[in-house]
Amino acid sequence: MKHHDLALSRRTVLGAAAAASLAGIPAWAQDKAPIQFATLLDFTRVYTFLTDEYSQGQQDYIKLVNLEGGIEGSPVKLIIKDHASYPERGIAQYNEAKAAGAVFFDFLSSPVANALMPRANEDHLPMIAFAHGRADAADGTAFPYVFPSAAIYRSQAAILLKYIDEKEGGLKGKKIAFVHIDSAFGKEPIELLERMAKTKGFEVKLYPYPVPGTEQAATWSEVRKNRPDKVIIWGAGPGQAVSIRGAVTNGIAPKDIHSVLWLSESDMSAFKGNEVVGVKRVTLVNTGTNSPILKRIVEKVVNPGNGSGDKKRVGWSGYNIGVASMAIGVQAARLAVQKLGAPLTGEKLKAGFEMLKDFNAEGLMPPLTITAKDHQGGGQGIVSEWDGKQWAPKSDWASAYQDVVWDLIKEDEARAKEKK
């Protein structure tokens, strides 16, 4: 990360030079103290299907940011550690990073994130919970320092339902099978599905399969007996490919399979030929290397040989989600420093997050508007379809049934309060 002073943006260089000439010291001495982001992830245990790509995207993006002048002249330093999804280890690493001066946190693990949300609120240190962690964190009034910053799982289920309603012949009278992993994550959308089933007049049946999801044969033969019109699969990691295999072998057409965000290129490329062409998935961050940020990463970081991992993965779903997560943090930090001045603190960064308005990371993701109340940022996504090689978008960025999503969040909060 020593390269950042070679390619500072022009304004920063000029500003630094002017300041330096006033002070009579060389420009390189104007190096500001780095801003520290802590990405404490699970490389080794539960989230292995994602973390390598995700962290690679984060690191490459931060390298790009530093090459382009950092955040208002301050370089960004990443603290990367492996907590293996053990909450106690995550807490220890959080405390360490906090003592080292980190102002922004990412855990990418629901158990660890859930354990740390109350602490982040107490310590006034913002954390991003991009597609993980508890659902009611979307409410900024309850969790002022937690920023999901993307469609939470209920919003993702809503996006799928809306797509079926509008593009696949309507929901009314349909039989929908919800095949999910039997964990808090897998059960999160159930309330939304059941409520929508009442208002939209479709029937939803639940088919849980046991953790970790590698054995689903019994579940899928149950599904077949019921002959559903559409199937929604809700899992992550190795279980997802097993789900798709189960659906296909039980005679469900790929075009009727709809998945949560976590269905990656590597899951799909395990299937041969056209076997699974037509499977649909919620997408929250564009895949591929066509967006301007990705083009610059390829040009300035990856091609000169400074990439943080396998070149092949640049532009994959998980990689781009990593890029987006850091892009959001960096943009919030930039706004905070511009409006509130350096040095960056947790409080300022929180304010920075809440200043984000229609931020789409140069077309990488849907426009994100975070307010003091809405930390989900609108809950937009698209549905994309596997065409045999990649995920092709099938709809425009939009959110779905947000009123129902927020009703459920409020009900969760009320329930949590009445227990206190």
Place this chain on the structure above:
Amino acid sequence: MFYRLSGVYHTRYSQTRQLWPIPADRWQVGILAALALLAPLYMSQLYLSSYLLPWLIFSTATLSLTLLMGLAGQLHFGFAAVMAIGAYTSIHLTRAGVPLELALLGAGLMSAVIGCLFGAAALRVKGLYLVMATLAMQFLVDWVIINVNAISGGAVATLQTPRVSFLFVPLESLTARYYLALTWAVVVTLLILNIKRTSFGRALVAVRDKDFAAAVIGVNIFRYKLLAFFISSFLGGVTGAILAFCFYKAVTPSQFNFDVTIQLVAMALVGGLGSVIGGFLGAGFVLLVPIVLLNLIAWLAGSGWLNISTSLMAHIPMMLYGAMIIGFLLFEPLGLAKIYDNARKYLLVWPFRHTQS
């Protein structure tokens, strides 16, 4: 040398029967107790909250487990579930307005009763078959907690601990939470040290070594096996509650899943089955060594000694850790406690070479 026995005369039964009859041992315990008591004064918040506090609590859990696995010889692969029952009971009791002191008792009792139900299997099966029975407990309890919304808190699935106080001291500050955990660790430690030298403890050891032989000499194995399950589960339940209130400040099912059970069994095994000091050493090893190794590798990479990808950086500590476990168990199959014991016995007769036991 340090442990010199000459000149140490016990003139009363109470002196020979005390917990630490050798002055050197008493000194060590005294110094450790002083260090533990004064920890909040000399230790930074970081080390206190991220290392010492979890170490103490997990050591206590290991001690509760080692009473069952080490002394009574009943293998238990569902101890995280026992702790989960305690944690959830205590949190629901305190939310209902019960004071924490009583909630801890309630947590212990609930764990003990449910633990005994599954422990009853031990009356019929032994060894690996008991492992299966207790494993079933782990998965059943996990499943019930996740699927009964009244217990887990619904889709949100995280229950915050309410503001509570223990004996009129509010548990807000780290220091208060540390001292509560320390008190409980000391109580459990003394309890198990004392159980080991009572008729109860000896009966447990007899059951462990050969249960029908124990029955022949008049030990009621039905009673002692159930008692072992009851006491161990009681201690485990309270420890689970302490873990929730003093360390996590919240409860989610994933804090007590099967992996935690494996960690606890590993702590008991690596430390040395049935040993009190082994409980502390084993918990320290399993909990802290991976973190230390991780920091070491990160530091090596950060200072340019090691140029590797982040993924490999995360995996190297695991390889080292695995190698260390194998290494230690090859070097001394009876665990870390036995290594300590060997050193102590060597010093007892130093400069001579032969030990008596």
